[in-house]
Amino acid sequence: xxxxxxxxxxxxxxxxxxxxxxxxxxxxxxxxxxxxxxxxxxxxxxxxxxxxxxxxxxxxxxxxxxxxxxxxxxxxxxxxxxxxxxxxxxxxxxxxxxxxxxxxxxxxxxxxxxxxxxxxxxxxxxxxxxxxxxxxxxxxxxxxxxxxxxxxxxxxxxxxxxxxxxxxxxxxxxxxxxxxxxxxxxxxxxxxxxxxxxxxxxxxxxxxxxxxxxxxxxxxxxxxxxxxxxxxxxxxxxxxxxxxxxxxxxxxxxxxxxxxxxxxxxxxxxxxxxxxxxxxxxxxxxxxxxxxxxxxxxxxxxxxxxxxxxxxxxxxxxxx
Amino acid sequence: xxxxxxxxxxxxxxxxxxxxxxxxxxxxxxxxxxxxxxxxxxxxxxxxxxxxxxxxxxxxxxxxxxxxxxxxxxxxxxxxxxxxxxxxxxxxxxxxxxxxxxxxxxxxxxxxxxxxxxxxxxxxxxxxxxxxxxxxxxxxxxxxxxxxxxxxxxxxxxxxxxxxxxxxxxxxxxxxxxxxxxxxxxxxxxxxxxxxxxxxxxxxxxxxxxxxxxxxxxxxxxxxxxxxxxxxxxxxxxxxxxxxxxxxxxxxxxxxxxxxx
Numbered sequence: 001x002x003x004x005x006x007x008x009x010x011x012x013x014x015x016x017x018x019x020x021x022x023x024x025x026x027x028x029x030x031x032x033x034x035x036x037x038x039x040x041x042x043x044x045x046x047x048x049x050x051x052x053x054x055x056x057x058x059x060x061x062x063x064x065x066x067x068x069x070x071x072x073x074x075x076x077x078x079x080x081x082x083x084x085x086x087x088x089x090x091x092x093x094x095x096x097x098x099x100x101x102x103x104x105x106x107x108x109x110x111x112x113x114x115x116x117x118x119x120x121x122x123x124x125x126x127x128x129x130x131x132x133x134x135x136x137x138x139x140x141x142x143x144x145x146x147x148x149x150x151x152x153x154x155x156x157x158x159x160x161x162x163x164x165x166x167x168x169x170x171x172x173x174x175x176x177x178x179x180x181x182x183x184x185x186x187x188x189x190x191x192x193x194x195x196x197x198x199x200x201x202x203x204x205x206x207x208x209x210x211x212x213x214x215x216x217x218x219x220x221x222x223x224x225x226x227x228x229x230x231x232x233x234x235x236x237x238x239x240x241x242x243x244x245x246x247x248x249x250x251x252x253x254x255x256x257x258x259x260x261x262x263x264x265x266x267x268x269x270x271x272x273x274x275x276x277x278x279x280x281x282x283x284x285x286x287x288x289x290x291x292x293x294x295x296x297x298x299x300x301x302x303x304x305x306x307x308x309x310x311x312x313x314x315x316x317x318x319x320x
Numbered sequence: 321x322x323x324x325x326x327x328x329x330x331x332x333x334x335x336x337x338x339x340x341x342x343x344x345x346x347x348x349x350x351x352x353x354x355x356x357x358x359x360x361x362x363x364x365x366x367x368x369x370x371x372x373x374x375x376x377x378x379x380x381x382x383x384x385x386x387x388x389x390x391x392x393x394x395x396x397x398x399x400x401x402x403x404x405x406x407x408x409x410x411x412x413x414x415x416x417x418x419x420x421x422x423x424x425x426x427x428x429x430x431x432x433x434x435x436x437x438x439x440x441x442x443x444x445x446x447x448x449x450x451x452x453x454x455x456x457x458x459x460x461x462x463x464x465x466x467x468x469x470x471x472x473x474x475x476x477x478x479x480x481x482x483x484x485x486x487x488x489x490x491x492x493x494x495x496x497x498x499x500x501x502x503x504x505x506x507x508x509x510x511x512x513x514x515x516x517x518x519x520x521x522x523x524x525x526x527x528x529x530x531x532x533x534x535x536x537x538x539x540x541x542x543x544x545x546x547x548x549x550x551x552x553x554x555x556x557x558x559x560x561x562x563x564x565x566x567x568x569x570x571x572x573x574x575x576x577x578x579x580x581x
Contacts, residue, residue: 024419031420042436154560156512158519158532159553162539166546257425261516265539276520279435291432295424 018307025303030082032299036292037081040068040284051094051282064094068285090289095281100289103274108293110180111270114193114259117186119248121194122201129198130205131232137210145202152199157258161192161265178267189266193258197251204247208240215239242309249305253298260294322569325562332375333382341372344527355547362547365537370551373529377552380530381559384445385510389503391449396456397499401487403457404464414457421454427516434522444523448513452506459502460495467491497574504567508560515556531556 043050048061048070068091069077084091090100133145168188169177176182212218213236221231260272267273271290278286346366355362361371403414421429433447467473468491476490517523518532526533531552538548 027416028419028423031416032423035420035424039432039436042433044437150561150564151557154508154564155557156515156553156560158516159535159549159556162535162542162549163553166542166549170543253425253428255425257427257431260428260431261520264520275431275435279431279520279522284436287432287435291424291428294428298425299423 017310021303021306025299028299029296032295033082033085033292034078036288036295037078039288039291041074043284047284051284067092085292090292091285093278093283093286095278095283095286100286103286104271104289104293107269107271107274110268111259111263111272113186114189114263114268114270115252115255117190118193118197118255118259119252121190122197125194125198126201126205127237130202131209131237133202133206134209134213134236135228135232142206145206149199149202152195152202155196156261157192157196158261158265160195161188161262164188164192178265180269185266185268189262189268192265193255193262196258197255200251200254201244201248204244205237205240208243209236212236212239242312246305246309249302252301256294256298322562322565325558326566329378329382329559329562333379336375336379339375341375342369343372343376343529344368354545355551361551362545364534364548365541365545370534370547373534374531374551374555376529377531377534378555378559380441380524380528381511381514381556384441384448384514385507387445388448388452388510388514389506391445392452392506393456393499393503395449396453396458397460397492397495399453400457400460400462401464401491401495404461404468405483405487405491411461414461418454418457421451424451426451427513430513430517431520431522434517439522439525441524444514444517447517448510452510455502455506456499459498463495463498464491467494501567501571501574504563504570508563508567511556511560511563 040047048064048068052060052064065071069080072080088101090104092098093100093103096103129145129148133142136142165177165188168175175187176185179185209232213232218231218235221235226234259270260275262268263270263272264276271293275287275290275294278284278290346368347363351363351365353363355370361369361374364370364373399414403411430447430451433450434443437443437447464487473486473490476486481490514523515530515532515535518530519536521533521536523532524530534552535549535556538545538552541548
């Protein structure tokens, strides 16, 4: 067996494609960091003046300019920003003087909890709804499920949130209005954020299932007398799961973006709320750090789902 | 029905300023007045008429949506077509830049840009268009890549037609249908995004009314005046549902494949 044939074996192909993906990933991360770096240079006028306000002392201004490195040439600032970010040093908040990494660490658990809870809510709604729509294709149940899905996609979460508060907190008094002090505080934010995702997911699950349900092995399962639900649960959903998984990864971006708004609606003390607070306080280093953290999380999750997909699906593994 | 809502939105946005609205007129005796036959859609916390403010909000969302979609369409399609046509390192570079933009959750970059640039309608348009072009660029690039190999394009090339002529006369007309569908969904997306930015206080400046800002103000009075939250939310939702439904219908109408079935 020559060297060439060895290189063409699937295992090496997989290795090669993983390395290519890793390189592409690295350059995307570099691009993201660069774009976030440039954010501060988009501030109209003198950023230092904007941050300190008109009342700032000249000495303070100079100190801040030094601290942010704004007196250096652009490429040096960029290198410095890269270097610091690489070492996990995101600088200091202009407002509270705290290390930004500390600030982020305080807020991260809340956002993580919200994201996981909404993802669960979304899956719990979308899987039954999408399956129902696929099984009862072309009936009023299908239509109803898709209407719900259209509504769910069209209702912005900053309206759905207040509607839930009106219904569940004010009229029924079941759940707390906002904050994160109560054991049940997470329910309404998760429901708000999860519904929009559920609407999109239900559509995807339905179309993925409809595609799978025409396959031969489904006909075989029918022929041996399995119930429609057993077919969907044991045979169809498993095969539909792969495309749906990638789509969940992609939709996580919408989820994380939506989290910024949902956290503001419910005063949920997460990264999104920190971002909005920092924009209002013109604490731009914190704004940069929040944007960086959220987008890098998104990039990482997508890379992971991408790789898991390649690993799990032999059709892709051997096709490349 | 969706067409009706869309027409109503358009007409109110285009001709609303001729209705003699008083969106910023404060009437202290009518503060937080609920909707009724005499009071229309009611009054807000400063005694301003909610109905009039809704119409101003319709104008804002309408103009922001069209501007953002027009800019994104023009920019994205140009970039996408050029990228696909020339290929090589230029194409690789453009695809990479798109990948970087796509690494930001859709609304996040707009929030950050609007936050850094400061509030104001031009900044909202800029922030949203800086995300919006990617969808059009990806779509037109993918389509142009396959169209490039079509025989009519090869024939035009053989006849000595220049690049601009081929792109304009032989590729763009075939791109139009999917681009129009994408633009329709784009409008729905921008309406929500504009309202989101205004809700976060990053959009249109007060006292100008915008649906997102009205909703934000309304959340402080939910206990006593739920109509302040319900009215702008309803308007927003119906416009978005209508535009999305129109997009679905348009897609079905323009798609030859589904017609043949």
